[in-house]
Amino acid sequence: MNRRDFLSATAASSVLAWLPQPALAAVDYRKLLILIELKGGNDGLNTVIPYADAQYAALRPHIAVARDQVLQLDEFTGLNPSLSSLMPLWKAGELGVVQGVGYPAGNLSHFRSIEIWETASKSNEYLQEGWLTRAFDQSPVPRTYAADAVVVGSPEVGPFAGNGTRTIALTNTEQFLQQARLAVGAGQAHNRALSHILRVENDIVQAAANLNTNHVFRTAFPQTGFGNAVRTASQVIASKAGVAAIKLSLNGFDTHSGQTGTHTNLLKTLADGLAALKAALSELGRWDDTLIATYAEFGRRPRENASGGTDHGTANAHFVLGGAVKGGLYGARPAFDRLDGNGNLPFAVDFRSIYATVLERWWGVSAVAAMRGRFTTLDVLKA
Amino acid sequence: MRRLLFLTATLIAVVCGGAVSITRAAPPHFEVMLLGFDAARHLLSRTGFAATPAEIDTFSRLTREQAVERLLAATDKPRVTPPPAWVTEPVTPASQVRTMSVEERQAWQRRNVARGLEMRGWWLQEMVATPSPLTEKMALFWHNHFVSSQQKVRQPQYLYRQNVLLREHALGSFGHFLQAIARDPAMVIYLDNASNRKGQPNENFAREVMELFTLGEGQYSERDIKEAARAFTGWSIDGEKGEFLFRSLAHDDGEKAVLGSIGNFDGDAVLDILLAQPQTAEFIVRKLWREFVSPEPDAVEVKRVANAFRDSRYDIRVALRALLNSDAFYAPKYRAALVKSPVDLVVGTLRQFQFTTTDVQPFALTVAQLGQNLFAPPNVKGWPGGEAWINSTTLLARKQFLDRLFNASDMRPAMMLAAPPLANQAVQGAPINAMRQRLMRAMAEIQFDSHGWLQRAGNEPAQLQRVVLAMAPQHALPATATGIDVIRRLTQDPVYQLK
Numbered sequence: 001m002n003r004r005d006f007l008s009a010t011a012a013s014s015v016l017a018w019l020p021q022p023a024l025a026a027v028d029y030r031k032l033l034i035l036i037e038l039k040g041g042n043d044g045l046n047t048v049i050p051y052a053d054a055q056y057a058a059l060r061p062h063i064a065v066a067r068d069q070v071l072q073l074d075e076f077t078g079l080n081p082s083l084s085s086l087m088p089l090w091k092a093g094e095l096g097v098v099q100g101v102g103y104p105a106g107n108l109s110h111f112r113s114i115e116i117w118e119t120a121s122k123s124n125e126y127l128q129e130g131w132l133t134r135a136f137d138q139s140p141v142p143r144t145y146a147a148d149a150v151v152v153g154s155p156e157v158g159p160f161a162g163n164g165t166r167t168i169a170l171t172n173t174e175q176f177l178q179q180a181r182l183a184v185g186a187g188q189a190h191n192r193a194l195s196h197i198l199r200v201e202n203d204i205v206q207a208a209a210n211l212n213t214n215h216v217f218r219t220a221f222p223q224t225g226f227g228n229a230v231r232t233a234s235q236v237i238a239s240k241a242g243v244a245a246i247k248l249s250l251n252g253f254d255t256h257s258g259q260t261g262t263h264t265n266l267l268k269t270l271a272d273g274l275a276a277l278k279a280a281l282s283e284l285g286r287w288d289d290t291l292i293a294t295y296a297e298f299g300r301r302p303r304e305n306a307s308g309g310t311d312h313g314t315a316n317a318h319f320v321l322g323g324a325v326k327g328g329l330y331g332a333r334p335a336f337d338r339l340d341g342n343g344n345l346p347f348a349v350d351f352r353s354i355y356a357t358v359l360e361r362w363w364g365v366s367a368v369a370a371m372r373g374r375f376t377t378l379d380v381l382k383a
Numbered sequence: 384m385r386r387l388l389f390l391t392a393t394l395i396a397v398v399c400g401g402a403v404s405i406t407r408a409a410p411p412h413f414e415v416m417l418l419g420f421d422a423a424r425h426l427l428s429r430t431g432f433a434a435t436p437a438e439i440d441t442f443s444r445l446t447r448e449q450a451v452e453r454l455l456a457a458t459d460k461p462r463v464t465p466p467p468a469w470v471t472e473p474v475t476p477a478s479q480v481r482t483m484s485v486e487e488r489q490a491w492q493r494r495n496v497a498r499g500l501e502m503r504g505w506w507l508q509e510m511v512a513t514p515s516p517l518t519e520k521m522a523l524f525w526h527n528h529f530v531s532s533q534q535k536v537r538q539p540q541y542l543y544r545q546n547v548l549l550r551e552h553a554l555g556s557f558g559h560f561l562q563a564i565a566r567d568p569a570m571v572i573y574l575d576n577a578s579n580r581k582g583q584p585n586e587n588f589a590r591e592v593m594e595l596f597t598l599g600e601g602q603y604s605e606r607d608i609k610e611a612a613r614a615f616t617g618w619s620i621d622g623e624k625g626e627f628l629f630r631s632l633a634h635d636d637g638e639k640a641v642l643g644s645i646g647n648f649d650g651d652a653v654l655d656i657l658l659a660q661p662q663t664a665e666f667i668v669r670k671l672w673r674e675f676v677s678p679e680p681d682a683v684e685v686k687r688v689a690n691a692f693r694d695s696r697y698d699i700r701v702a703l704r705a706l707l708n709s710d711a712f713y714a715p716k717y718r719a720a721l722v723k724s725p726v727d728l729v730v731g732t733l734r735q736f737q738f739t740t741t742d743v744q745p746f747a748l749t750v751a752q753l754g755q756n757l758f759a760p761p762n763v764k765g766w767p768g769g770e771a772w773i774n775s776t777t778l779l780a781r782k783q784f785l786d787r788l789f790n791a792s793d794m795r796p797a798m799m800l801a802a803p804p805l806a807n808q809a810v811q812g813a814p815i816n817a818m819r820q821r822l823m824r825a826m827a828e829i830q831f832d833s834h835g836w837l838q839r840a841g842n843e844p845a846q847l848q849r850v851v852l853a854m855a856p857q858h859a860l861p862a863t864a865t866g867i868d869v870i871r872r873l874t875q876d877p878v879y880q881l882k
Contacts (some may be wrong), residue, residue, distance in 0.1 A: 109534075109535065110534075111532075111534050111761070111762070112762060115761070115762060126762055126763070126764050128767050128771065151776075155752070155776045155777075155780075157774060157776065161771075161774075162771070163770055163771070166775075167774060167775060168775045168776075169774075169775060169776035179779045179782075179783055180779065182779065182782040182783060182786055182875065183778070183779065183782070184858065184875075186857075186858070187857055187858075189857070191719060191720065191854070191881070192678070192720070192770075193678070193719075193720060193721065193722045193769070193770060193880075193881055194719070194857070194877060194878065194881060196722075196770040196773060197722070197773055197778065197877045197880050197881075198857070198877055200773055200774060200775055200778050201778060201877060203775055204775050204778065204779060207775070257485050257489075307485045
């Protein structure tokens with residue numbers, strides 16, 4: 001009996017029954033979570049644009065998006081025009097925009113800050129397990145699933161790091177199935193290290209046995225790396241045995257110089273990929289039970305630098321989308337009048353509030369253990 | 384110019400006497416107890432990398448003490464791989480970095496990345512070629528203890544110099560080591576002590592020196608950290624020369640209270656206070672235990688070794704002797720109890736099977752892809768190691784690497800190179816792609832003389848199993864398996880991931 005089995009057994013029996021629990025719906029991993037990492041630190045201010053704030057243009061004389069170009073969400077805030085593929089979602093009330101997401105004592109190192117996000121640690125603590133590993137440890141995903149989580153296009157398992165989570169990383173499903181032939185996955189062992197290896201090998205075998213490569217979609221996926229990742233994710237979702245979470249990533253947001261062209265392309269790639277993902281999920285009848293959320297290590301500094309780019313910042317804007325999302329603006333607009341000593345923004349929404357929302361309101365899993373504390377959830381989901 | 388590199392330097396010395404092994408069957412009243420084959424294999428795979436049959440055979444004829452003394456004596460041997468020429472170049476002065484144009488800065492960063500890759504290749508090659516694997520094991524152990532990363536330090540000369548320092552002190556006095564590392568420019572940069580100034584303390588170094596270098600978590604208060612940080616104010620670097628510099632004007636020479644002692648402490652005085660705590664010896668010994676023995680330290684044994692360590696004024700050799708000569712080290716329950724690190728897997732495989740290649744350096748990229756990017760541990764705590772090395776991605780990548788090495792697959796080499804392991808900044812792309820190309824060539828031309836190796840190893844499946852695996856395989860060999868097929872099966876067995 002491994003630790004996961006033990007936990008699932010005890011959760012069902014008396015140990016947890018008498019503990020005070022917040023009122024949660026029954027745990028439901030048929031609801032899918034898709035995380036999208038915007039690697040390098042997306043410039044939230046040129047993504048979700050406070051176009052009516054005069055300081056926005058003043059801080060960014062060369063790279064500010066012109067007011068008349070912005071796709072207006074309300075009289076104050078708009079989207080970068082290269083996100084036009086997201087506008088149908090906004091109009092359908094299925095796109096939530098959370099502004100001012102960050103954490104106390106923001107770290108400006110890519111490596112450290114993404115680790116803070118992915119482990120949901122405090123700025124000065126180092127945790128080994130990803131935040132979803134802790135959540136799945138507490139409320140296990142059914143063993144019948146192909147895997148707990150699939151990471152597409154990157155070997156870094158991020159939020160699923162640490163032992164216990166059945167995470168499969170793959171670039172495309174066919175290649176994974178070919179590699180997986182090397183896994184045999186049989187037997188048990190008394191040796192602790194060996195039993196861990198056998199468990200991982202078994203996970204590979206189980207995933208390989210349950211993943212599709214051949215669902216035919218009507219959706220036209222964009223001919224980009226990210227479009228391919230969306231196609232792979234859709235293929236995974238089309239498999240009969242489910243997964244609880246999928247992580248995708250889009251690279252290249254570390255725009256220190258000559259930002260505008262690069263950023264425009266990245267945002268278009270992102271939005272077109274998301275639109276294709278919505279189409280594929282709708283085809284599969286999964287749009288209403290899928291929640292998509294973006295994240296990144298940090299946002300970027302409000303004032304542009306001397307190279308037509310932006311440096312590492314703190315608070316950032318993120319998206320949540322899906323058929324169950326209550327569209328609209330959340331969080332707080334950028335407070336340009338309250339920049340810190342580095343010229344960075346104060347945050348308004350702790351990123352762990354978004355995670356707590358996923359755990360408690362989406363899946364019905366208590367967030368206290370996974371978040372190592374209580375964080376207010378956001379009212380971004382339809383009842 | 385294409386000099387054939389012999390991957391193992393030590394194997395020629397001894398001709399293996401077939402598969403006959405000397406077991407440790409001698410009863411306790413015998414004065415001389417020889418290690419025997421399995422214990423010798425265990426010692427060599429823990430203190431170094433997987434050994435050749437000949438090496439195991441040599442050590443099997445030694446006593447425990449003789450074996451450990453031979454390993455320790457070998458650490459005095461000089462390095463055999465010349466470092467890249469640029470390591471002696473002065474660092475780029477900070478003033479010059481500040482005034483670079485965008486293009487200049489990008490070119491400079493690209494050069495740092497390219498050189499960082501060369502440096503990883505240099506270390507990997509040294510691990511494969513060294514006559515003293517213990518030297519490399521200890522250098523890597525300390526790299527994972529006194530962590531610094533090129534991701535933050537950037538200029539590779541700093542990290543090369545730190546690596547030389549790690550080697551210099553790896554088996555010396557831990558006290559002197561600690562004093563040296565506190566003045567090491569890479570460490571000063573990595574833990575922000577350059578910005579630790581009187582009146583504006585930066586606590587990063589003071590915190591980590593207690594939590595990660597000496598006492599361990601929970602053995603000090605936040606107040607101790609604040610006070611200790613004041614003692615290290617002014618421990619800075621000269622950004623023009625790239626050397627340690629004590630800035631007396633930035634130093635706070637007032638009174639401090641650290642762990643119950645009060646005085647006008649400077650940094651060295653605080654280090655002395657930390658060394659005087661018994662927890663420090665135990666903390667280091669627990670870490671040595673996890674490196675050499677098992678994931679869960681035995682409290683009684685740790686105390687015994689820590690006492691010897693402290694009584695010797697922190698002589699690291701004394702700690703190693705106490706650990707490696709113990710019954711506990713050889714206890715059956717600890718055999719095959721450790722997961723091979725990526726370095727263990729890659730370097731050990733190349734050494735044990737005596738692969739030959741003209742270019743071993745790009746295998747540093749394989750090690751990085753498997754999760755151990757040398758000179759760039761994930762954070763100040765280093766690689767967590769153990770079971771954390773193995774997840775679905777890394778396990779499949781390990782199996783595929785082995786599969787390719789023993790040439791059993793028709794998979795295209797490009798597939799194992801699909802995922803970029805390192806940072807994602809565009810500036811790093813070109814040098815990494817070049818290294819990837821080198822790795823593809825190296826994988827295509829690497830040679831394993833299976834015929835010769837099998838002859839030396841004994842050819843008999845049961846004996847091959849004892850050479851290649853730390854315990855019986857998970858999947859028993861079919862009776863019909865022979866030759867290279869046995870090797871392929873054993874290296875694909877889950878037990879091959881253990882040491």
